[in-house]
Amino acid sequence: MTLEPSRLRGADLVGLAVAGMRARPLRAVLSALGIAVGIAAMVVVVGISASSRAEVEAQLELLGTNLLTVSPGQTITGEEASLPPESVDMVARIGPVESVGAIGEVDANVYRSEAIDPNLSNGITVYATTVDLLGTVGGEVAEGRFLDEALAAFPTTVLGSTTAERLGITVADGSVAVRIGDEDFTVVGVLEPVPLVPELDAGALVGWPVAEAELGFDGAPTTIFERSPDATVAAVREVLPATANPEAPQETVVSRPSDALAAKAATDRTLTTLLLSLGGVALLVGGIGVANTMVIAVLERRSEIGLRRSLGATRGHIRGQFLAESMLLAGLGGVGGAAIGGAATAGFALWQGWPVSIPLWALALSAAATIAVGAVAGVYPASKAARYSPTVALSAY
Amino acid sequence: MDDQINTAVQVRTGDERAGPGAARPSDPSDASPSPEPELPQDDPVSVVELAGVDRTYPGKPPVAALRGVDLAVRPGELLAVVGPSGSGKSTLLNIAGTLDRADAGTVRIDGRDLSDCSDRQLASIRAHRIGFVFQQFFLAPGASALDNVADGLLYTGRPKRERREAASRTLERVGLGDRAHHKPGELSGGQRQRVAIARALVGDPGLLLTDEPTGALDSATGEAIVELLVDLHRGGTAVIVITHDAQVAAAMPRRVLMRDGRIESDEAVRG
Ligand SMILES: Nc1ncnc2c1ncn2[C@@H]1O[C@H](COP(=O)(O)OP(=O)(O)OP(=O)(O)O)[C@@H](O)[C@H]1O
Numbered sequence: 147m148t149l150e151p152s153r154l155r156g157a158d159l160v161g162l163a164v165a166g167m168r169a170r171p172l173r174a175v176l177s178a179l180g181i182a183v184g185i186a187a188m189v190v191v192v193g194i195s196a197s198s199r200a201e202v203e204a205q206l207e208l209l210g211t212n213l214l215t216v217s218p219g220q221t222i223t224g225e226e227a228s229l230p231p232e233s234v235d236m237v238a239r240i241g242p243v244e245s246v247g248a249i250g251e252v253d254a255n256v257y258r259s260e261a262i263d264p265n266l267s268n269g270i271t272v273y274a275t276t277v278d279l280l281g282t283v284g285g286e287v288a289e290g291r292f293l294d295e296a297l298a299a300f301p302t303t304v305l306g307s308t309t310a311e312r313l314g315i316t317v318a319d320g321s322v323a324v325r326i327g328d329e330d331f332t333v334v335g336v337l338e339p340v341p342l343v344p345e346l347d348a349g350a351l352v353g354w355p356v357a358e359a360e361l362g363f364d365g366a367p368t369t370i371f372e373r374s375p376d377a378t379v380a381a382v383r384e385v386l387p388a389t390a391n392p393e394a395p396q397e398t399v400v401s402r403p404s405d406a407l408a409a410k411a412a413t414d415r416t417l418t419t420l421l422l423s424l425g426g427v428a429l430l431v432g433g434i435g436v437a438n439t440m441v442i443a444v445l446e447r448r449s450e451i452g453l454r455r456s457l458g459a460t461r462g463h464i465r466g467q468f469l470a471e472s473m474l475l476a477g478l479g480g481v482g483g484a485a486i487g488g489a490a491t492a493g494f495a496l497w498q499g500w501p502v503s504i505p506l507w508a509l510a511l512s513a514a515a516t517i518a519v520g521a522v523a524g525v526y527p528a529s530k531a532a533r534y535s536p537t538v539a540l541s542a543y
Numbered sequence: 544m545d546d547q548i549n550t551a552v553q554v555r556t557g558d559e560r561a562g563p564g565a566a567r568p569s570d571p572s573d574a575s576p577s578p579e580p581e582l583p584q585d586d587p588v589s590v591v592e593l594a595g596v597d598r599t600y601p602g603k604p605p606v607a608a609l610r611g612v613d614l615a616v617r618p619g620e621l622l623a624v625v626g627p628s629g630s631g632k633s634t635l636l637n638i639a640g641t642l643d644r645a646d647a648g649t650v651r652i653d654g655r656d657l658s659d660c661s662d663r664q665l666a667s668i669r670a671h672r673i674g675f676v677f678q679q680f681f682l683a684p685g686a687s688a689l690d691n692v693a694d695g696l697l698y699t700g701r702p703k704r705e706r707r708e709a710a711s712r713t714l715e716r717v718g719l720g721d722r723a724h725h726k727p728g729e730l731s732g733g734q735r736q737r738v739a740i741a742r743a744l745v746g747d748p749g750l751l752l753t754d755e756p757t758g759a760l761d762s763a764t765g766e767a768i769v770e771l772l773v774d775l776h777r778g779g780t781a782v783i784v785i786t787h788d789a790q791v792a793a794a795m796p797r798r799v800l801m802r803d804g805r806i807e808s809d810e811a812v813r814g
């Protein structure tokens with residue numbers, strides 16, 4: 147005579163796991179908490195770095211990636227090179243180039259007033275500036291206006307955002323002046339931060355002619371900025387060194403500021419790795435918590451195990467039940483953690499004014515991680531449960 | 544395949560005859576001419592048969608809980624197992640119910656030797672052929688009477704709806720139709736015992752094993768349980784009842800007395 151084998155339906159297995167978990171809700175929540183913390187940490191880390199990357203991408207979209215700069219490098223003998231004064235006009239003559247701006251570092255100090263000790267350095271750099279600079283680098287004026295052809299010949303200055311803050315200047319209506327070198331320069335404008343050229347933020351910009359006339363500027367640009375249509379950027383990049391410094395093209399450095407911005411978003415990768423490993427440790431600890439809970443559950447529920455065996459459960463069914471319960475417990479933590487982490491990421495991104503971005507792979511990874519943790523945590527308790535002989539389980543004390 | 548299912552169904556109804564497909568156990572004494580008839584009509588396959596069963600619990604000192612026990616229970620039989628505490632009654636029940644294995648001797652369920660059976664095969668026998676009622680009930684406190692009873696079919700793989708329908712019918716059968724949605728905590732001891740019996744019965748087993756089903760109950764409630772067991776026996780289910788209660792034992796048509804792991808007497812009172 148052949149009997150049908152014992153069989154437990156998949157839906158019933160899930161039902162058993164749910165019932166086992168619901169029998170002790172507080173314990174379930176507490177033991178899932180560790181997993182939730184681990185998963186939340188991972189989702190937050192990944193979500194925040196993805197959101198900040200999305201923000202940078204949106205910024206780059208806005209600022210464009212077609213801005214190139216040329217700066218003097220070093221001579222063969224290792225001295226600092228310089229660009230010839232006419233290099234700005236030469237760059238402007240490259241076919242596809244649409245706009246050109248330049249700055250030249252001036253050796254002068256900037257002070258709020260005459261009374262301040264000139265030996266105190268405040269980290270502000272004075273730049274001789276062409277009037278096309280702002281449009282080329284994509285900067286914006288916060289107060290007042292930018293230098294134009296007329297103002298460039300007079301002692302007027304436009305301050306970078308950090309400079310204005312350091313000097314405590316909030317108005318740019320011509321009523322305030324700062325001391326540059328030995329002369330008062332009227333503040334005619336204050337800039338918004340310039341994301342592609344952050345060094346301008348700590349600068350005081352003066353006109354090219356007035357710098358040459360009053361501040362001893364030699365007329366050699368220290369950075370030339372140029373924009374050309376996206377498709378021509380590579381070609382322009384090729385010819386820039388020879389154009390800017392035909393006599394010594396190798397003494398120039400060409401770079402693309404948007405690359406630096408993109409790299410900044412990528413530099414938190416080490417931090418991300420670190421935080422991800424912390425999340426992994428939390429997950430491990432959470433998994434141990436789940437395993438512990440399951441070991442206790444198996445001990446407490448020996449008579450249930452014996453009863454189920456008497457009802458026809460195989461060892462495999464018992465193992466499956468406790469394994470499923472462990473995975474469900476961990477899964478509860480995973481879902482909770484993903485929700486907490488998602489909410490925290492969204493909150494942080496909105497607070498920063500970033501777009502919210504939680505990559506799907508992070509959620510898929512958390513799901514896989516929790517299922518794996520639950521399975522690993524459940525292996526020992528489940529096989530312990532399955533090994534009980536039915537009679538021993540039934541006579542449990 | 545069809546034959547096998549038919550056979551299973553026939554045996555499950557507690558029919559006096561084993562189905563045509565049922566293999567007779569090969570008798571080791573076949574060599575010697577045996578007067579025992581081979582015809583199934585005269586010798587229906589026992590629901591459970593123990594022959595020369597020993598069971599010794601390891602320990603210091605080891606306890607010989609069963610020594611050379613022979614017992615055969617025919618389909619539909621009702622018997623009481625009595626004896627002093629520690630005489631091996633529960634051990635006997637566990638071995639007869641495939642929950643424990645004998646150290647020596649043979650145990651057959653429906654003619655099938657359990658020593659060849661794997662864990663899964665034993666589980667399948669328990670799922671389909673044997674119902675247990677334990678003294679401690681072992682009901683799930685969070686589940687209704689109906690769901691507790693339906694759990695008796697959990698490992699048959701039948702769908703939930705079917706299990707609950709069968710559970711509902713079985714609760715009616717034990718007189719608890721109106722308590723189906725109560726939790727065990729809301730039931731009296733006797734009612735809980737009946738829920739436990741219903742759970743053992745819901746799969747329509749050929750063999751019901753009960754360990755002191757009236758032990759925790761007052762005599763009137765105990766009598767109701769005994770009546771229920773007698774009804775089941777009339778309905779064709781073989782029932783083994785372990786009891787300390789002389790009154791309960793007196794109501795049974797066959798009584799097995801155990802002492803020190805041996806069967807001291809085995810008497811059929813009537814039928
Ligand atoms: N798991 C075990 N390990 C060791 N010895 C055991 C075990 N179970 C039972 N025994 C011993 O086996 C003997 C028979 O036990 P069993 O439980 O079968 O007795 P019983 O007849 O059911 O007694 P009672 O009427 O008190 O329930 C006893 O001496 C007992 O101490």
Ligand SMILES: [Mg+2]
Nearest residue numbers: 632633634754
């Ligand atoms: Mg006992």
